[in-house]
Amino acid sequence: EVVNTAIQEDANAIAMTSYQGGHNEYFKYMYDLLKEKGADHIKIFGGGGGVILPEEIKDLMDYGITRIYSPDDGRAMGLQGMINDLVKQADFPVGDSLNGEAKVLNKKDPKAIARVISAAENFPEVAKDALETIHKKNKTSKTPVLGITGTGGAGKSSLVDELGRRFLIDFPEKTIGLISVDPSKRKTGGALLGDRIPMNAINSPRVYMRSLATRQSNLALSKYVSEAIEVLKAAEYDIIILETSGIGQSDTEILEHSDVSLYVMTPEFGAATQLEKIDMLDFADLVAINKFDKRGALDALRDVKKQYMRNHNLWHEDPETMPVFGTIASQFNDPGMNTLYKAIMDKIVEKTDSDLKSTFEISKEMSEKIFVIPPARTRYLSEIAENNRAYDKTANAQVEVAQKLYGIFKTLESVVGETPKLDKSGIDSESVSSRATDNKDFVKLLIGEFDRVKLDLDPYNWEVITGWDDKVNRYKEPVYSFKVRGKEIKIETHTESLSHTQIPKVALPKYEAWGDILRWCLQENVPGEFPFTAGLYPFKRQGEDPTRMFAGEGGPERTNRRFHYVSLGLPAKRLSTAFDSVTLYGNDPDYRPDIYGKIGNAGVSICCLDDAKKLYSGFNLADPMTSVSMTINGPAPMLLGFFMNAAIDQQCELYIKEHGLEKEVESKIAKLYKGKDRPQYHGDIPEGNDGLGLMLLGVTGDQVLPKDVYEDIKAKTISQVRGTVQADILKEDQAQNTCIFSTEFALRLMGDVQEYFIQNNIRNFYSVSISGYHIAEAGANPISQLAFTLANGFTYVEYYLSRGMDINKFGPNLSFFFSNGIDPEYAVIGRVARKIWAKALKHKYGA
Ligand code: B12
Numbered sequence: 001e002v003v004n005t006a007i008q009e010d011a012n013a014i015a016m017t018s019y020q021g022g023h024n025e026y027f028k029y030m031y032d033l034l035k036e037k038g039a040d041h042i043k044i045f046g047g048g049g050g051v052i053l054p055e056e057i058k059d060l061m062d063y064g065i066t067r068i069y070s071p072d073d074g075r076a077m078g079l080q081g082m083i084n085d086l087v088k089q090a091d092f093p094v095g096d097s098l099n100g101e102a103k104v105l106n107k108k109d110p111k112a113i114a115r116v117i118s119a120a121e122n123f124p125e126v127a128k129d130a131l132e133t134i135h136k137k138n139k140t141s142k143t144p145v146l147g148i149t150g151t152g153g154a155g156k157s158s159l160v161d162e163l164g165r166r167f168l169i170d171f172p173e174k175t176i177g178l179i180s181v182d183p184s185k186r187k188t189g190g191a192l193l194g195d196r197i198p199m200n201a202i203n204s205p206r207v208y209m210r211s212l213a214t215r216q217s218n219l220a221l222s223k224y225v226s227e228a229i230e231v232l233k234a235a236e237y238d239i240i241i242l243e244t245s246g247i248g249q250s251d252t253e254i255l256e257h258s259d260v261s262l263y264v265m266t267p268e269f270g271a272a273t274q275l276e277k278i279d280m281l282d283f284a285d286l287v288a289i290n291k292f293d294k295r296g297a298l299d300a301l302r303d304v305k306k307q308y309m310r311n312h313n314l315w316h317e318d319p320e321t322m323p324v325f326g327t328i329a330s331q332f333n334d335p336g337m338n339t340l341y342k343a344i345m346d347k348i349v350e351k352t353d354s355d356l357k358s359t360f361e362i363s364k365e366m367s368e369k370i371f372v373i374p375p376a377r378t379r380y381l382s383e384i385a386e387n388n389r390a391y392d393k394t395a396n397a398q399v400e401v402a403q404k405l406y407g408i409f410k411t412l413e414s415v416v417g418e419t420p421k422l423d424k425s426g427i428d429s430e431s432v433s434s435r436a437t438d439n440k441d442f443v444k445l446l447i448g449e450f451d452r453v454k455l456d457l458d459p460y461n462w463e464v465i466t467g468w469d470d471k472v473n474r475y476k477e478p479v480y481s482f483k484v485r486g487k488e489i490k491i492e493t494h495t496e497s498l499s500h501t502q503i504p505k506v507a508l509p510k511y512e513a514w515g516d517i518l519r520w521c522l523q524e525n526v527p528g529e530f531p532f533t534a535g536l537y538p539f540k541r542q543g544e545d546p547t548r549m550f551a552g553e554g555g556p557e558r559t560n561r562r563f564h565y566v567s568l569g570l571p572a573k574r575l576s577t578a579f580d581s582v583t584l585y586g587n588d589p590d591y592r593p594d595i596y597g598k599i600g601n602a603g604v605s606i607c608c609l610d611d612a613k614k615l616y617s618g619f620n621l622a623d624p625m626t627s628v629s630m631t632i633n634g635p636a637p638m639l640l641g642f643f644m645n646a647a648i649d650q651q652c653e654l655y656i657k658e659h660g661l662e663k664e665v666e667s668k669i670a671k672l673y674k675g676k677d678r679p680q681y682h683g684d685i686p687e688g689n690d691g692l693g694l695m696l697l698g699v700t701g702d703q704v705l706p707k708d709v710y711e712d713i714k715a716k717t718i719s720q721v722r723g724t725v726q727a728d729i730l731k732e733d734q735a736q737n738t739c740i741f742s743t744e745f746a747l748r749l750m751g752d753v754q755e756y757f758i759q760n761n762i763r764n765f766y767s768v769s770i771s772g773y774h775i776a777e778a779g780a781n782p783i784s785q786l787a788f789t790l791a792n793g794f795t796y797v798e799y800y801l802s803r804g805m806d807i808n809k810f811g812p813n814l815s816f817f818f819s820n821g822i823d824p825e826y827a828v829i830g831r832v833a834r835k836i837w838a839k840a841l842k843h844k845y846g847a
Pocket residue numbers: 015016017018019020021022045046047048049050051069070071073074075079082083086578579580581584601602603631735736737738773774777778
């Protein structure tokens with residue numbers, strides 16, 4: 001893809017960052033491919049921080065890579081210095097000589113096409129003869145040109161991509177030539193030819209695309225556009241699409257170059273009178289109102305249709321028949337895009353001699369955005385901020401009340417000479433009045449005042465105040481017991497120091513005033529109690545260190561050996577799995593030279609169930625002391641499927657052994673395999689691995705056990721497994737980029753997984769690890785890291801709620817993961833996160 005792009009664009013150089021390993025193979029393959037395609041004049045520049053070692057840099061540069069920049073280069077030259085160095089070596093005009101390319105254009109060799117266009121652009125004198133031949137040849141050309149223009153940011157490139165995709169499906173044999181023109185900046189003369197970025201359909205041998213810069217100010221088209229079109233006509237493409245940069249009045253220039261024209265705008269054109277100023281509404285054959293999901297889209301559609309009628313003197317026609325279409329190009333199989341595509345093709349057939357009669361089938365639906373978050377809920381982040389501020393405000397007001405009550409209480413104590421008794425309703429007035437002698441009236445007044453003020457105190461907060469001493473005492477007891485998911489857990493509250501001093505694990509503040517106590521309980525509190533500032537559970541888990549055994553390199557056996565090595569003899573196995581980039585991007589670790597070097601590099605390669613079985617073999621995945629985390633996102637549902645099935649098949653294996661069914665099962669497997677080789681664990685089984693999970697390599701439990709037995713084992717296993725799958729697709733979009741599906745589709749998959757978790761009682765496994773780490777590594781400070789991460793978490797909450805899931809059912813399956821650093825804010829990142837999350841979940845979402 002990279003090499004083809006560079007050739008089509010007649011690029012001078014490719015600049016590439018490679019951090020994932022496999023750079024030696026990758027860069028050399030790129031070089032070889034360029035050479036093979038006769039394009040080794042294209043220079044390759046690269047970088048990859050410390051990942052590319054100095055001796056590798058030398059080796060790559062000896063091979064022919066122009067320059068690999070190292071971190072030392074970064075330090076010595078600075079980023080700008082490196083860019084300047086790259087540009088200096090790559091900035092020369094191409095196309096200074098032609099060698100008969102014009103004569104072979106109809107072979108559609110991208111290199112020849114690209115070169116003739118460059119010559120026309122950079123060396124008109126050199127290209128003169130070739131262009132003359134081309135012009136002569138084109139006199140009989142019937143290739144239609146579709147011109148597309150419109151306002152900047154209207155989504156033209158995505159729309160062109162969607163039109164191209166439909167064309168390629170509609171006409172399985174036909175080809176597209178595409179020219180995209182981007183504006184040159186007047187100040188620097190440079191242009192970012194970025195129209196390719198949103199295009200996916202063009203990665204087809206039936207498409208040639210070339211970007212051009214306008215090279216002149218205030219104009220939508222490059223001077224050389226007509227020559228580029230001529231070149232593509234001579235190359236005998238079946239349709240030519242010309243997309244322009246769209247800057248105001250010069251839009252109409254496109255009409256000179258096109259047979260059919262399309263104007264692309266958005267609903268946000270301002271007042272209807274603004275439409276008077278759009279020249280293209282006089283001339284365009286068709287109009288698309290893209291981003292039709294924006295507010296006011298239907299009004300815009302009506303206004304533009306009316307304007308079109310006015311401009312074209314179609315007063316007596318039905319407005320509905322005007323060629324104005326609402327589209328959402330960013331949406332898969334958008335009905336509006338389908339209608340637009342069909343209308344364009346019909347228009348091309350009507351206006352030109354081409355044989356492009358479309359058989360594309362369309363429905364009568366209108367473009368309607370399928371929202372992940374319902375439009376009525378888009379203010380959720382503001383609502384959460386309002387909710388949490390309201391909580392703080394109420395808390396402060398309650399603290400005031402509590403402090404007042406404490407003042408009265410202390411006064412009473414002083415007047416009566418004894419501490420008044422407290423009960424559920426307030427002060428036990430009997431006990432106090434009976435003691436009061438000379439000051440009866442005053443005491444009565446105080447009690448009355450106490451009762452009056454107390455009306456403003458939430459009964460829950462009164463319990464907090466009156467329960468404080470008990471709470472303090474509970475942490476003074478030697479053992480604290482609490483329940484987690486119905487299981488009673490007992491934990492020692494103190495550790496003993498060298499001098500036999502008892503050090504409390506949880507030390508409560510020595511407050512006496514009720515306001516202080518209440519503030520602390522409402523905003524901090526002990527671990528395990530709302531708002532969970534100090535932690536989710538009353539105490540840290542015992543018998544399990546808060547460490548993970550992190551591994552991932554090579555194939556599953558190698559990583560399995562490493563997992564056993566790092567966890568040998570430890571009671572808890574907390575396996576954390578890093579996958580290689582091939583797995584992260586959902587690719588098949590096949591004989592593909594572009595990914596070959598990355599397989600098993602900086603992560604383990606897992607591409608099927610058997611790989612997962614080998615990876616975790618010898619660890620009982622259903623054991624409460626085993627927990628597995630998987631750093632996987634794009635293909636998370638698939639890898640989770642591998643993991644769950646590996647766990648189920650382990651339990652099937654234990655069942656088989658327990659019931660002495662080995663022979664029977666072996667013969668069933670032998671029958672299934674009919675003498676073919678079975679998958680196996682390669683190499684020696686390491687110390688600590690008892691082979692659990694390897695019996696059913698190549699088959700699954702349901703193939704060898706009765707259905708009811710298998711279903712029982714499955715249901716039990718998946719409700720027992722412990723761990724986390726990262727799966728946070730929003731942060732992928734924002735920071736890490738291992739996206740393999742659209743964000744919408746990936747979110748739906750996440751929702752499906754969560755629904756499955758609820759239906760199947762999967763309580764000990766987190767369906768997502770909402771990740772701040774990646775956001776931090778992409779440049780966020782601790783504050784913005786937390787803000788983005790929590791926002792992502794709340795987005796999942798809103799989305800799952802919109803699918804009808806119960807917050808109390810999916811809430812426990814959500815987990816978070818943050819990055820740490822040396823700024824003091826990091827020291828409190830978890831506390832702040834828990835506090836914000838808890839207040840929102842409880843008070844906004846009713847959890
Ligand atoms: C930040 C980071 C991330 C972030 C990236 C966020 C983002 N949006 O940019 C996140 C968290 C997403 C990430 C993820 C992963 N990462 Co990472 N990551 C890093 C880290 C810490 C810093 C890289 C960086 O940006 N440095 C800052 C840049 C500006 O400096 P530089 O790298 O030194 O580059 C200089 C020059 O080389 C030059 N340069 C670089 N490229 C180019 C290109 C051109 C054309 C030019 C002119 C110059 C140039 O300019 C730079 C300025 O001086 C490195 C470790 C490290 N300290 O290098 C690991 C590291 C690269 N990651 C690594 C790994 C394994 C991963 C994952 C595969 C982990 C996993 N298994 O899930 C994933 C892969 C994600 C993916 N999409 O493929 C490994 C790679 C190991 C290997 N190849 O053997 C590293 C080395 C960490 C490690 N030691 O384990 N990572």
